[in-house]
Amino acid sequence: MKVGFVSLGCSKNLIDTEMAIGLFKNNNFEIVHDVKKAEIIIINTCGFIESAKQEAIDTILEMAQYKQNEACKYLVVMGCLVQRYDKELKKAIPEVDLFITIDEYNKFWDKISQLLIKENKISNKYNKLCYMDRVISTGDKIAYLKIAEGCSNRCTYCAIPYIRGPYISRPIEDILKEAEELSKKGIKEIIVIAQDTTKYGEDLYGEAKLSELLNKLCKIDGFEWIRFLYAYPENITNELIQTVKNNDKICNYFDIPIQHISDKVLKRMNRNITGSKIEALIKNIKAEIPDAILRTSLIVGFPGETNEDFLELYDFVKKGYFNKLGVFIYSKEDGTPAAKLKEQIHHNTKKKRYNLIMNIAKEVSKKNLKSYTGKKYKILIENITFDKKFYVGRSYMDIPETDGVVIIKNSKDNLIGEFIDCTITETKNYDLIGKLQQ
Numbered sequence: 251m252k253v254g255f256v257s258l259g260c261s262k263n264l265i266d267t268e269m270a271i272g273l274f275k276n277n278n279f280e281i282v283h284d285v286k287k288a289e290i291i292i293i294n295t296c297g298f299i300e301s302a303k304q305e306a307i308d309t310i311l312e313m314a315q316y317k318q319n320e321a322c323k324y325l326v327v328m329g330c331l332v333q334r335y336d337k338e339l340k341k342a343i344p345e346v347d348l349f350i351t352i353d354e355y356n357k358f359w360d361k362i363s364q365l366l367i368k369e370n371k372i373s374n375k376y377n378k379l380c381y382m383d384r385v386i387s388t389g390d391k392i393a394y395l396k397i398a399e400g401c402s403n404r405c406t407y408c409a410i411p412y413i414r415g416p417y418i419s420r421p422i423e424d425i426l427k428e429a430e431e432l433s434k435k436g437i438k439e440i441i442v443i444a445q446d447t448t449k450y451g452e453d454l455y456g457e458a459k460l461s462e463l464l465n466k467l468c469k470i471d472g473f474e475w476i477r478f479l480y481a482y483p484e485n486i487t488n489e490l491i492q493t494v495k496n497n498d499k500i501c502n503y504f505d506i507p508i509q510h511i512s513d514k515v516l517k518r519m520n521r522n523i524t525g526s527k528i529e530a531l532i533k534n535i536k537a538e539i540p541d542a543i544l545r546t547s548l549i550v551g552f553p554g555e556t557n558e559d560f561l562e563l564y565d566f567v568k569k570g571y572f573n574k575l576g577v578f579i580y581s582k583e584d585g586t587p588a589a590k591l592k593e594q595i596h597h598n599t600k601k602k603r604y605n606l607i608m609n610i611a612k613e614v615s616k617k618n619l620k621s622y623t624g625k626k627y628k629i630l631i632e633n634i635t636f637d638k639k640f641y642v643g644r645s646y647m648d649i650p651e652t653d654g655v656v657i658i659k660n661s662k663d664n665l666i667g668e669f670i671d672c673t674i675t676e677t678k679n680y681d682l683i684g685k686l687q688q
């Protein structure tokens with residue numbers, strides 16, 4: 251049978267989809283990229299914030315159409331939205347043949363086999379979602395590496411602890427075994443992820459083990475770039491900063507979601523850090539690693555955020571510490587402590603604050619990028635434009651799908667998947683233009 255997948259949400263969710271693809275493939279199903287041709291469509295949903303929930307529902311309803319006029323016989327929905335709203339979804343969207351919650355992932359294949367009971371004998375040779383069998387969907391040079399599931403930080407605005415449960419680290423041997431396998435498959439860039447990578451090991455080994463893990467990943471032959479994302483400021487230690495500094499393979503790239511800078515707002519968010527400690531951390535990283543790239547994400551319009559709090563954030567962004575910045579409008583999420591707070595901010599005010607931060611962030615990015623003109627960088631070439639005139643790649647300063655790219659005039663064939671040296675000749679708002687080093 252032909253199976254098609256739609257994966258929504260974050261890279262952690264994507265790994266769950268990749269494991270599901272691996273399971274179907276190992277059981278001799280044909281994986282198709284065009285879901286219109288699929289007899290079974292699997293949608294892995296996100297349920298983190300309002301906009302993500304809406305996207306998931308729109309996608310389900312769109313795929314449900316395919317049951318009328320395309321090849322689709324079975325529509326299966328899994329992931330965070332199902333974990334949160336299983337009962338409501340079953341009532342609201344009867345076109346879906348099977349909903350699988352995250353709690354049911356340990357019996358994922360039993361549920362699929364049950365659904366397909368009327369079809370020809372379904373192989374049960376493989377019946378577990380397994381990291382080692384995942385099918386990498388991010389090309390043949392880069393892969394995400396999930397080191398833990400869930401989160402125990404309990405930021406007051408966040409629904410993830412209620413969806414994914416408490417923080418559970420994977421045993422370090424399992425992670426290294428999977429990384430070895432990825433390296434053998436030719437993966438050159440490994441991106442370490444979890445809800446909070448800095449907490450890795452605390453639950454399992456009684457102490458943070460991210461530095462140790464990164465050092466061990468550096469010893470695996472074949473990787474050119476190793477990154478870790480979602481590093482929460484509270485737990486970024488000098489040891490971790492030195493680990494990045496002393497390992498050439500580890501990109502000088504810090505993804506540090508701070509969410510806000512006002513002490514009053516940080517406290518209401520249950521973030522165990524102050525604005526001055528965040529600033530001190532950033533200065534320390536820049537002092538130790540001058541070419542470090544800093545990414546962050548911010549929330550505007552958190553309940554009780556006054557004009558003064560917002561201006562404090564605005565002025566902080568203006569200082570230009572962050573090279574890359576994502577901004578979210580506060581989303582009131584059922585069941586979270588912040589949703590119960592009285593001082594909810596009006597949507598128009600939230601939107602105005604969002605636009606103000608985005609505008610200043612754009613200015614800061616433009617200014618920061620200018621400093622790269624004339625400099626030489628190693629670029630991973632990932633794509634070529636339709637007219638074959640330009641290659642598209644990334645430097646250590648850019649994470650896939652989220653940051654900018656480097657555009658390079660095509661003056662040499664077959665560079666896709668290669669690391670090449672390039673000199674930056676021009677800069678845009680978020681992207682760089684470069685020329686190949688002859």
Ligand code: SF4
Pocket residue numbers: 401402403404405408409410411445446482
């Ligand atoms: S660290 Fe905070 S924002 Fe992130 S997943 Fe955990 S609770 Fe949510």
